[in-house]
Amino acid sequence: MIDARRLTRYFHRHAVVRDLSFSVQRGEVLGLLGPNGAGKSTTMRMLTGFLPPSSGSAMVAGIELDGDTVELRRRIGYLPENAPSYHELDVASHLRFIGRMHAMPPGKLSERMAEMADMCGVQHVMHRPIGELSKGFRQRVGLAACMLHDPECLIMDEPASGLDPNQMIEMRTLIRRLAENKAILISSHMLSEVEAGCDRVLIMDKGSQVAMGTVQELASQFRGAQTIYVSIKDGDHRAVLSKLSEIIPQVSINVEEGKGVANYTIRVQEADEKLDEAVFRAVVDSGAVMTDMRHERESLESVFKRLTSGGEE
Amino acid sequence: MNQVLALACKDWRISVDTPVVYVVAASFMLVAGFVFGSGLFLGGQAELRTFFGWLPLLWLFFLPALAMRALAEERRLGTFEVLATLPVSSGRVVIGKFLAVMWQVLLLLLLTLTYPFSLAVLSSVDVGQVLAAYTGALLLASAFASMCLFASSLTTNAVVAYIVGFILILGFVLLEKASALMSSALQTSLQLFNPIQYYELLLRGVARPEDPIFFLSFTVVFLTAANFQLERRRWL
Numbered sequence: 299m300i301d302a303r304r305l306t307r308y309f310h311r312h313a314v315v316r317d318l319s320f321s322v323q324r325g326e327v328l329g330l331l332g333p334n335g336a337g338k339s340t341t342m343r344m345l346t347g348f349l350p351p352s353s354g355s356a357m358v359a360g361i362e363l364d365g366d367t368v369e370l371r372r373r374i375g376y377l378p379e380n381a382p383s384y385h386e387l388d389v390a391s392h393l394r395f396i397g398r399m400h401a402m403p404p405g406k407l408s409e410r411m412a413e414m415a416d417m418c419g420v421q422h423v424m425h426r427p428i429g430e431l432s433k434g435f436r437q438r439v440g441l442a443a444c445m446l447h448d449p450e451c452l453i454m455d456e457p458a459s460g461l462d463p464n465q466m467i468e469m470r471t472l473i474r475r476l477a478e479n480k481a482i483l484i485s486s487h488m489l490s491e492v493e494a495g496c497d498r499v500l501i502m503d504k505g506s507q508v509a510m511g512t513v514q515e516l517a518s519q520f521r522g523a524q525t526i527y528v529s530i531k532d533g534d535h536r537a538v539l540s541k542l543s544e545i546i547p548q549v550s551i552n553v554e555e556g557k558g559v560a561n562y563t564i565r566v567q568e569a570d571e572k573l574d575e576a577v578f579r580a581v582v583d584s585g586a587v588m589t590d591m592r593h594e595r596e597s598l599e600s601v602f603k604r605l606t607s608g609g610e611e
Numbered sequence: 612m613n614q615v616l617a618l619a620c621k622d623w624r625i626s627v628d629t630p631v632v633y634v635v636a637a638s639f640m641l642v643a644g645f646v647f648g649s650g651l652f653l654g655g656q657a658e659l660r661t662f663f664g665w666l667p668l669l670w671l672f673f674l675p676a677l678a679m680r681a682l683a684e685e686r687r688l689g690t691f692e693v694l695a696t697l698p699v700s701s702g703r704v705v706i707g708k709f710l711a712v713m714w715q716v717l718l719l720l721l722l723t724l725t726y727p728f729s730l731a732v733l734s735s736v737d738v739g740q741v742l743a744a745y746t747g748a749l750l751l752a753s754a755f756a757s758m759c760l761f762a763s764s765l766t767t768n769a770v771v772a773y774i775v776g777f778i779l780i781l782g783f784v785l786l787e788k789a790s791a792l793m794s795s796a797l798q799t800s801l802q803l804f805n806p807i808q809y810y811e812l813l814l815r816g817v818a819r820p821e822d823p824i825f826f827l828s829f830t831v832v833f834l835t836a837a838n839f840q841l842e843r844r845r846w847l
Binding site: 343346347348368369371372374376378379380382383384385386387391395396398399400401427443 | 613614617618620621624625628629688689690692693695696697698699700
């Protein structure tokens with residue numbers, strides 16, 4: 299549905315997006331993640347035909363970017379950053395205007411307006427001027443407007459911006475529901491939002507792709523050190539130590555003993571999902587009793603920070 | 612065509628929801644009423660010539676005010692991104708905007724219909740002459756409105772758009788006023804491109820087939836320039 303091939307965009311000789319390639323299939327949500335100025339919005343603007351790429355190409359909903367862009371825009375729904383809308387118009391007039399621009403027949407338009415108002419929770423503000431609404435409601439109006447014509451592809455620039463935590467959860471649920479038969483590209487600089495709502499994530503920094511994959515793939519690929527704290531009593535501590543060293547060769551273990559309890563700090567340089575199991579087994583095999591076990595793992599936030607400009611600071 | 616009308620209706624709806632159009636209409640009627648009244652009461656002439664003679668100067672002040680927000684405000688508020696990603700060409704966007712401005716111009720001209728009607732009570736009115744004058748006023752407004760729309764496409768600041776539109780119209784007004792100081796050859800060639808010259812011929816009752824073609828061409832040139840400007844910005 300969306301197939302970007304080496305998209306590049308320059309603004310005054312400065313590359314804002316450089317050689318970006320990715321694809322989004324029907325039924326999939328791809329999250330563009332990156333700090334402010336990473337090139338997410340420019341990428342989206344290129345895919346909607348708003349900005350022409352300086353080089354590279356893309357096919358969106360079966361239309362090449364350098365082809366019939368009017369037809370392309372008919373097939374996509376785009377929610378720009380901050381959901382700009384006409385503040386003087388009431389919600390119904392705004393939606394009706396968008397529908398008329400999509401050449402929707404009046405009957406169908408009224409039907410879809412009611413459906414979208416219900417779906418986005420704006421039915422009780424339909425006759426209020428948009429300028430009087432809160433940012434969250436304006437965001438919902440923008441969302442309703444971009445889905446009004448039931449597009450094949452949805453491109454949304456920071457759709458959860460300005461929403462409260464409950465609204466963010468509703469938005470995620472809505473996006474997941476829509477993704478059943480659409481290709482969805484969303485951007486965000488909030489990791490938790492992308493982690494919870496997207497099938498795959500593309501991390502951008504300074505206009506380039508720095509990582510792409512599912513959240514799990516990125517976690518296992520980029521998560522660094524992992525530390526496990528274990529408290530044990532009874533049993534042979536030396537046996538535990540030798541067993542652990544045997545199972546995990548690259549392990550560093552620090553032991554503090556006192557009052558019949560030994561506190562182990564087990565640290566490995568590369569995170570391993572099976573480490574917990576191995577530690578548990580080593581303790582049990584040595585005949586000791588485990589009284590506490592907790593993790594400390596590099597968060598995805600710090601991975602994101604390390605991969606993007608934030609890590610340089 | 613439906614999209615163009617939808618856009619024009621949207622702009623019209625926004626304009627009547629904001630005070631700008633009411634302020635412009637009230638100020639226009641105040642000045643126009645003064646001009647008309649001075650001709651009638653001070654000049655003692657029951658005719659519309661004074662009002663229509665002053666109309667290019669009225670357009671100089673009021674048309675930039677009607678058109679200044681058309682494209683500049685869309686770009687300032689970010690709604691242009693919404694508009695430009697709807698399935699409509701930028702050419703149609705410009706035409707829709709132009710129509711919305713012309714509807715406001717039409718509203719102003721409709722308000723001035725009280726003048727010929729009140730004159731008709733006092734004396735006989737040459738209906739043909741009045742129609743020709745109103746047609747000329749509308750054609751002149753369309754030429755100037757297209758220039759102001761072009762000015763609005765150059766910036767995201769409505770005040771700057773007003774000033775640029777004002778200066779563009781002022782250029783033609785000054786050209787008309789300064790024509791007496793020029794050599795006849797220069798005067799003829801410059802006036803060939805001055806819409807005020809064509810308008811004044813219409814006021815004198817000289818209706819030539821090339822006049823509407825000139826106004827139409829003039830309007831199309833500036834609307835095309837506005838469209839070009841919108842397209843060009845995408846490539847910067």
